[in-house]
Each structure stands twice: as C-alpha cells, then as structure tokens.
Amino acid sequence: MLVSILPGYAQRKNNNKSKSKDFFKPKSPQIKYVRPDTTVLIKYEDYPDDKSDAGKSVPFNPAKKLSIVNEDTSSLDLGQQSIVEMSEEVLVDSTWIKVAGYYYIWDTKNINPYQMDGRQIKEEIPLKLVDAANKRYSKMPLIQTPVTSDFGFRGYRWHYGTDLDLDTGDSVRAVFDGVVRISKWDGSGYGNYLVVRHYNGLETLYGHLKQAIVKTGQYVKAGELIGWGGSTGRSTGPHLHFEVRYQGNPLDPERVYDFPDYALMSEEFKISAALFNYYNQTKRSSSRSRASSARRVVSHKIRSGDTLSGIAKRYGVSVSQLTRLNGISSRTTLRPGRSIRIK
Structure with a gap:
C-alpha cells in the first residue's frame, strides 16, 4: 500500500511570489531496493488449471506465512519481488524534507503478492480517495464510461472487474495519483495490462490495452494518459477491464464509481470484510467449473x-x-x- 504520511503544515503568508509557488510541493516517491533486517515473505497458491494472471490473482484461503528471513530478497525466486524502501518528501520553503520512510513489498510481476484475505479484516478501514490539501484528486479512466459487464459471476467464472466500452485506440488514464507497479503482457487473460498503486491505499488494474505507454516504477498523476484501449488477451471485443483492489483483494468498482454519472460515489471509502464475502461464492463457482469441462454458449x-x-x-x-x-x-x-x- 502506497501511503503518504504528510504532516499538516499550516499555510504561511509570504510576500515572495517565487517561494510561495513551491511551498508544500509533493515529490514523487523514491523507490530504493534495500536489504532489510527482517520481513515476512508470503507463499503463493496458484491454480494450475488457469495459466493467466487473472486466475492467479485472488486467494480463496487464508494466507500462510513463511519463516522470517535475514537476507537479500533479490536472491529468492519470487518473480521479481523485492523489499523496497519508500521515501516521500515535501518541499517546504525551498527545502525538501523527508516525511515518510518505510519498507514494503514491491512486486513487478504478480498482481497479488500480499495474500491478505479481505474477509479477515476486523474493523472498517477509512480511505481518503480525494486529498485536496495535498492536491491529489480523482479522474475517470475513460472519456465516457458505458458499462458492458459488471463485477460478479459471468458464464463459468467470476469476473473481478467492470468492463467499460471503448474503441481501439481510445485514451486510458490513471484514476488517482500513484506509481505503476506492473506493466505486463498476459496472453490468456488480461492481454496488455497495468497495475497502479495509489496513495489512497487502493490499486487499480487496466486490462486488454492495445498498448501501455508507462513503465514500472513511473509516477503518474490522476488523469495522466497511461495507455491506449484495445482488445488484447482473452477478449471478445474492444473494452477496458477495470479493477479496484485493496491489498490484492478485488472489490466491486461500482461501489467506488458511479459510471453513468461519471463521478466518484464519495470522496471517502471504507474497507470492510463485508466487501469480500463474495469469496465464498467464487470458491463454490470455481469448484463447479473444474467439475465440468464445458461452458454454456448460446x-x-x-x-x-x-x-x-x-x-x-x-x-x-x-x-x-x-x-x-x-x-x-x-x-x-x-x-x-x-x-x-x-x-
């Protein structure tokens, strides 16, 4: 989770216009690969019957912790997973001041390296989606957002996002400020896709792109162009597969966005275990689909x-x-x- 811990500096009067311009200016996070003293690495549990990233991205069982290690994690075969130090700074009176530094899993290959079961959340977690004080806002992923497929069970598998109609080549934009964590090709699932980690605690996924134009580790602002829409991967026509996730757990994007009204449902959002109760249904659906080799096509x-x-x-x-x-x-x-x- 990319979190900005910024102290509440009070705005001060300054007759010097050149200084007032750069007062409290946020700087994009620095990502430094380090050798931490201790950390907890998480075991992956993938499904062998689905080769796409989509089929490997959601845990149905509680996470299993491995032993704590004291070594350089780059030597472990975890798909480009590393522990990184996230350093954030703000500009105060022309001086950059470090306000946050912490270790975090940074994985450029796996959609869900966290393996945190959302059903285990004990108390509601409030997220501030819009932070006007720090000039962090929200934008929509497309110029228009007609929904063609909702979050939920679809055909013979669970659909973990909302599909938005587009024409090939349409602009796709970041919905919040953040850092690109994954830019990858998934031929049997998402096609060309991006995962962006945001300051507000969420991650968003953009699938079936014709082309991504941002790279892993790149800082992006809300509304910034990140790719061109398309129909790559397992897709029957041009559309954007859009996911919203918390600690790797997908949640219904239509709880966050009112797509017909082209707006956020609210500037604040609460994460709770109830958002992920659908896992019980997906597990049953997955068992049924594995029991039958056929799917219903009309x-x-x-x-x-x-x-x-x-x-x-x-x-x-x-x-x-x-x-x-x-x-x-x-x-x-x-x-x-x-x-x-x-x-």
Missing part, C-alpha cells in the same frame, strides 16, 4: 433476412452485446448458414 444460426436488431430482439439482448461477443460492427453483413454467438 448461438444462433443465421438465416436469410436476419438482422442484428432482429436477432437481439428475439433473444432479449442488445445489439452492442452481439457485436462485442462476435468481434463485428453493427454494419457487418450477416451471411446465412453461419452462426453468431448470443451469450
């Missing part, structure tokens, strides 16, 4: 005279769903004898 065999609007009306779905599932546009000519996927 298709329609195209006949002469069929139109997308007519097919959509017949099956009670939208035209946009048909175009997304089949990778076509609303102007595509339907050829009799071929099949079109409905669900």
Whole structure:
C-alpha cells in the first residue's frame, strides 16, 4: 500500500511570489531496493488449471506465512519481488524534507503478492480517495464510461472487474495519483495490462490495452494518459477491464464509481470484510467449473433476412452485446448458414 504520511503544515503568508509557488510541493516517491533486517515473505497458491494472471490473482484461503528471513530478497525466486524502501518528501520553503520512510513489498510481476484475505479484516478501514490539501484528486479512466459487464459471476467464472466500452485506440488514464507497479503482457487473460498503486491505499488494474505507454516504477498523476484501449488477451471485443483492489483483494468498482454519472460515489471509502464475502461464492463457482469441462454458449444460426436488431430482439439482448461477443460492427453483413454467438 502506497501511503503518504504528510504532516499538516499550516499555510504561511509570504510576500515572495517565487517561494510561495513551491511551498508544500509533493515529490514523487523514491523507490530504493534495500536489504532489510527482517520481513515476512508470503507463499503463493496458484491454480494450475488457469495459466493467466487473472486466475492467479485472488486467494480463496487464508494466507500462510513463511519463516522470517535475514537476507537479500533479490536472491529468492519470487518473480521479481523485492523489499523496497519508500521515501516521500515535501518541499517546504525551498527545502525538501523527508516525511515518510518505510519498507514494503514491491512486486513487478504478480498482481497479488500480499495474500491478505479481505474477509479477515476486523474493523472498517477509512480511505481518503480525494486529498485536496495535498492536491491529489480523482479522474475517470475513460472519456465516457458505458458499462458492458459488471463485477460478479459471468458464464463459468467470476469476473473481478467492470468492463467499460471503448474503441481501439481510445485514451486510458490513471484514476488517482500513484506509481505503476506492473506493466505486463498476459496472453490468456488480461492481454496488455497495468497495475497502479495509489496513495489512497487502493490499486487499480487496466486490462486488454492495445498498448501501455508507462513503465514500472513511473509516477503518474490522476488523469495522466497511461495507455491506449484495445482488445488484447482473452477478449471478445474492444473494452477496458477495470479493477479496484485493496491489498490484492478485488472489490466491486461500482461501489467506488458511479459510471453513468461519471463521478466518484464519495470522496471517502471504507474497507470492510463485508466487501469480500463474495469469496465464498467464487470458491463454490470455481469448484463447479473444474467439475465440468464445458461452458454454456448460446448461438444462433443465421438465416436469410436476419438482422442484428432482429436477432437481439428475439433473444432479449442488445445489439452492442452481439457485436462485442462476435468481434463485428453493427454494419457487418450477416451471411446465412453461419452462426453468431448470443451469450
């Protein structure tokens, strides 16, 4: 969790305009790889039946701690995982002052290196999503945010984010200030994707990008361009797969964002165990999916005279769903004898 611990410096009057400009200016965090005295390393529990990062990112069992070690963690085979010292500074009267320094897991490969079971949270944890005093604000990930798929069980697997419609090449932007932790390719899942760790305690994931234009360790501001939308990885059409996570645990983005109204639900958010009770359902769903090798797909065999609007009306779905599932546009000519996927 990238947390800024900033003292409440009072604004002071200063007739010198050059000094007042740089008073209380935040500096991007310095990431320094170190050899700490002690730390706790966490064991991974991956599912062998899913090769994508998406299938490995959510723990269904309580974390198992390994022994405390006193060694350089870069020698351990943990997928580029290291312990780093996060150092934060603010500019006060033209002098940089260190206000926070702490050790933290910094993993550039695994979406969830924390292995903290969100159901074990004892008390509500308040997060300040917008911090106007330190000029940290919120932006939306796209210019428009029409939802095409919600957080929850979808088809034969759990969907850990919200899908937002876009056209290939659309701008994708960081939603809060933070540091890029992962910039990676996941061919059987997220495609090109980014994970950004934010000052407010959350992490956000941006999947199926055509191209990411920021690098691991790069500091980004809310609203900054971080990539171009696309349909890479396991995707049936251009869209942004958007996740919100706390300590590796996905939560429903629509609890944080009101996408139709294009705004945050609130400038503050409370993390509680109740947000992650869906884990019990995903475990049952995962067991059922492994017990059956088939998934349910509804298709329609195209006949002469069929139109997308007519097919959509017949099956009670939208035209946009048909175009997304089949990778076509609303102007595509339907050829009799071929099949079109409905669900």
